Amino acid sequence: MAEHDLTSRIAPHLDRHLVFPLLEFLQERQLYADEEILKAKIDLLSQTNMVDYAMDIHKSLYHTEEVPQEMMDRRAEVVGRLKSLEESAAPLISFLQNAANVQELRPEKLYNLQMLHDRFQIGQEQIEALYQYAKFQFECGNYSGAADYLYHYRDLCTNSDRSLSALWGKLAAEILMQNWAIALEELNRLKEIIDSKNFASPLYQLQNRIWLMHWSLFIFFNHENGRNGIIDLFFQDRYLNAIQTNANHLLRYVATAVIVSKRRWNMIKELIKVIQQENHVFKDPITEFLECLYINYDFEGAQQKLQECEHVILNDPFLGKRVEDANFSTVPLKDEFLENARLFIFETYCRIHQCIDIGMLAEKLNMNYDEAENWIMNLVQNAKLEAKIDSVSGTVIMETSNVNVYEQLIETMKNLNTRTYLLAKSLVDQTAQSAR
Numbered sequence: 001m002a003e004h005d006l007t008s009r010i011a012p013h014l015d016r017h018l019v020f021p022l023l024e025f026l027q028e029r030q031l032y033a034d035e036e037i038l039k040a041k042i043d044l045l046s047q048t049n050m051v052d053y054a055m056d057i058h059k060s061l062y063h064t065e066e067v068p069q070e071m072m073d074r075r076a077e078v079v080g081r082l083k084s085l086e087e088s089a090a091p092l093i094s095f096l097q098n099a100a101n102v103q104e105l106r107p108e109k110l111y112n113l114q115m116l117h118d119r120f121q122i123g124q125e126q127i128e129a130l131y132q133y134a135k136f137q138f139e140c141g142n143y144s145g146a147a148d149y150l151y152h153y154r155d156l157c158t159n160s161d162r163s164l165s166a167l168w169g170k171l172a173a174e175i176l177m178q179n180w181a182i183a184l185e186e187l188n189r190l191k192e193i194i195d196s197k198n199f200a201s202p203l204y205q206l207q208n209r210i211w212l213m214h215w216s217l218f219i220f221f222n223h224e225n226g227r228n229g230i231i232d233l234f235f236q237d238r239y240l241n242a243i244q245t246n247a248n249h250l251l252r253y254v255a256t257a258v259i260v261s262k263r264r265w266n267m268i269k270e271l272i273k274v275i276q277q278e279n280h281v282f283k284d285p286i287t288e289f290l291e292c293l294y295i296n297y298d299f300e301g302a303q304q305k306l307q308e309c310e311h312v313i314l315n316d317p318f319l320g321k322r323v324e325d326a327n328f329s330t331v332p333l334k335d336e337f338l339e340n341a342r343l344f345i346f347e348t349y350c351r352i353h354q355c356i357d358i359g360m361l362a363e364k365l366n367m368n369y370d371e372a373e374n375w376i377m378n379l380v381q382n383a384k385l386e387a388k389i390d391s392v393s394g395t396v397i398m399e400t401s402n403v404n405v406y407e408q409l410i411e412t413m414k415n416l417n418t419r420t421y422l423l424a425k426s427l428v429d430q431t432a433q434s435a436r
Contacts (some may be wrong), residue, residue: 014215046078078157085129137149147173168190183218213234218318244274252316272291294348350396
């Protein structure tokens with residue numbers, strides 16, 4: 001299933017530290033050779049200050065206790081730079097470690113700057129040093145310390161671009177610490193700035209929106225209200241345009257969110273429209289499942305794609321989150337997806353056919369006969385479908401008041417032909433009048 005892995009398309013839009021959780025997942029799922037994943041990790045680590053971690057991976061990859069001299073030199077360089085930055089930021093760090101001092105800070109940045117200068121001899125140089133120190137801590141993998149320092153830095157920073165950069169760093173740190181509630185707050189704060197800020201170019205603003213959506217995947221597929229969040233964000237015109245411009249692979253995630261969120265099924269039509277527009281540049285089993293079902297009414301194709309969807313979800317770092325319970329392991333989103341997808345198949349099939357063979361339907365739902373009969377019985381009782389089950393003949397009989405999709409399609413085509421005829425006649429009449 002590596003053919004459906006989107007890591008190579010998602011990674012360029014992430015901070016390199018955010019790529020590590022994706023690689024860890026892929027290594028666990030064994031989608032790629034272990035050696036390939038380890039090499040990718042070392043390549044990523046070479047661009048960070050996490051030298052000790054890089055050394056451990058090097059030892060694991062090459063089955064040795066020796067590490068290259070360049071790694072040893074790099075470690076000494078990182079330690080020296082860290083001490084230097086700590087000394088530069090020391091006056092401000094000392095101030096921030098005193099709770100009584102912090103309480104004296106106010107929402108007015110200019111007041112804070114003046115107070116720090118007059119009473120503690122802390123100026124712009126120390127504030128800038130705090131940013132550099134926080135950034136260095138982040139690159140070393142100390143996400144907690146980086147988040148704290150970046151939070152305080154934003155309270156003191158008067159440069160909007162540097163403040164925006166600090167907010168991105170704070171968001172990344174909260175994601176990596178899995179503080180989903182705080183991360184969501186930072187995400188919303190960042191979105192507000194991106195949507196209201198005057199960027200140097202519209203293209204850069206577009207790129208910021210694309211980054212935001214990719215980073216949001218970590219939050220939305222872990223936060224308790226994340227599925228609504230991803231639907232609300234991705235369907236906003238400016239963000240939907242960004243997806244269609246340079247991130248159509250994100251359709252996998254918004255499609256999944258809609259399918260597993262029964263209260264948001266009103267977005268199906270809009271989703272199908274976008275999938276149709278983008279199917280020449282991106283398609284995967286999840287989007288193709290919806291195409292088979294709602295555009296082509298191809299139930300055999302939908303059944304096949306549903307089987308593929310299960311594998312896609314299990315092997316996707318955002319969708320395949322496992323929940324361990326003693327010796328039992330489940331992927332909750334997969335179970336919800338399959339249940340709701342079967343409901344889509346059943347409801348669509350029932351609206352086309354008046355008499356349905358349960359055995360045939362069981363096959364389309366990837367169930368055995370007894371499971372399908374019980375599932376259909378519960379569904380008919382709970383859903384707004386006028387139907388009865390004949391256990392003797394093994395059929396589900398739909399009442400005539402149910403909507404017939406084929407009749408709707410025929411009627412739509414008739415109306416379209418009529419409007420086309422009237423339009424053509426109007427054009428001919430106007431041409432004739434002009435000729436006179």
